[in-house]
Amino acid sequence: MNGKEMKALDISRGDQVALVGDNASGKSRLAAAFAGRTGAKYITFRDSYGSYGDRNFFMQQRWNLFTLEGDPPSAGEALHQEAAESKDPVAAEERLRRLVSLFSMDLLLDKPLVTLSSGELRKYQLTRALLGGPEILVIDNPYIGLDPRTRALLTELLAALSVSTTLVLVLSRAAEIPPFITHVIPVAGGETSGKVPREAYLDSVLPPAVIRLRNVTIRYGERVILDSLNMTVRQGEHWALTGANGSGKSTLLSLICADNPQAYAHDIELFGRPRGSGETIWDIKRQIGFVSPELHRAFQVDAPALDIVTSGHFDTEGLFRRPTDEQRITALQWMEEFGIAHLAKRPFLRLSSGEQRLCLVARAFVKDPPLYILDEPLQGLDETQRKRVKALLDKYCGAPGKTLLMVTHYPEEYPGCIDHSLSL
Secondary structure (H helix, E strand, C coil): CCHHHHHHHCCCCCCCEEEECCCCCCHHHHHHHHHHHHCCEEEECCECCECHHHHHHHHHHHHCHHHCCCCCCEHHHHHHHHHHCCCCHHHHHHHHHHHHHHCCCCCCCCCEHHHCCHHHHHHHHHHHHHCCCCCEEEEECCCCCCCHHHHHHHHHHHHHHCCCCEEEEEECCHHHCCCCCCEEEEEECCEECCCEEHHHHHHHHCCCEEEEEEEEEEEECCEEEEEEEEEEEECCCEEEEECCCCCCHHHHHHHHCCCCHHHHHCEEEECCEECCCCCCHHHHHCCEEEECHHHHHHCCCCCEHHHHHHHHHCCCCCCCCCCCHHHHHHHHHHHHHCCCHHHCCCEHHHCCHHHHHHHHHHHHHCCCCCEEEEECCCCCCCHHHHHHHHHHHHHHHCCCCCEEEEECCCHHHCCCCCCEEEEC
């Protein structure tokens, strides 16, 4: 790797870089020129089939798949042939073995190359590009043509690659910059304005951060619950938080809500304020609409359901101060939205589990907070109520400026407004 040439785009060893600019800004030209000077491997994706030449070939072959003479080559056959023709076939074969494991490509290798989906083709082309062991890999438009699930998978693959390879991604949108990127080089008019740390760049062009965690590690004895977690949730984003039982989801939520004592020993910001900078727990909770199975289990208040929903104005488990008429009216309106207004006078502990959950979800909405943290909000609800609540989540949590962090074990329960995800 020529250090002088790397500096042509102000890229240093250890950097993971995104070139970002509008259409026709010149970023692709700069990336291609950089690859040519440094000897970096260069891949461009112009549509869901790769380059235009690839697209024409793949589309023609797909239509002709069943009329070809002989069997079309499989992805594995093509990759092994590529390795055999490389400068160091033995090293290339070993690298191919590792890449197949890294990219979970075992089932893909036997598929005819011309039948690969967009996501599978992306895996194949990355593997092919890496067989020669490039130190630098330049990828133009890596996410174009991919659905959200495949984009997330590609980000995981690229993050794994970044451990051993310098990546330069050419992107048109700041929102596409993946978490493993360390620096951004903005491009306009074919010129760059210098290298900027990723977080500083995003803060300058995207909505403000609502939640920010830096290198958060939580241990209980020998068990590590969260390991060097970095996470930024911005205003107006809607996140799905996934992971198996015991993966740390509830711990993460308790840190954000300041219910975990370790929250004050870590670098955590909420609405731009560092944790422990003088805010009270009530200042924090005032901005969050929260519901969880743990809250449900702990809510042993035998007061009228309307009082339970109204208590959301004060973030207390029951009413300990006299609400205003306006606050009671607002609570009743939310009960009407969730279809439980007829339960207003009934004691909370005499309601069914599903009715109680609906009351607590309505309680989370009653103060119209900027941030919703909803842990299994649909748990225990029948199908009719699930559909109702899911639609309300889209309507209110998906409204402009509202931010959502939601947990569920059932992907079909996520509202359509979800646009980000984190798997623990």
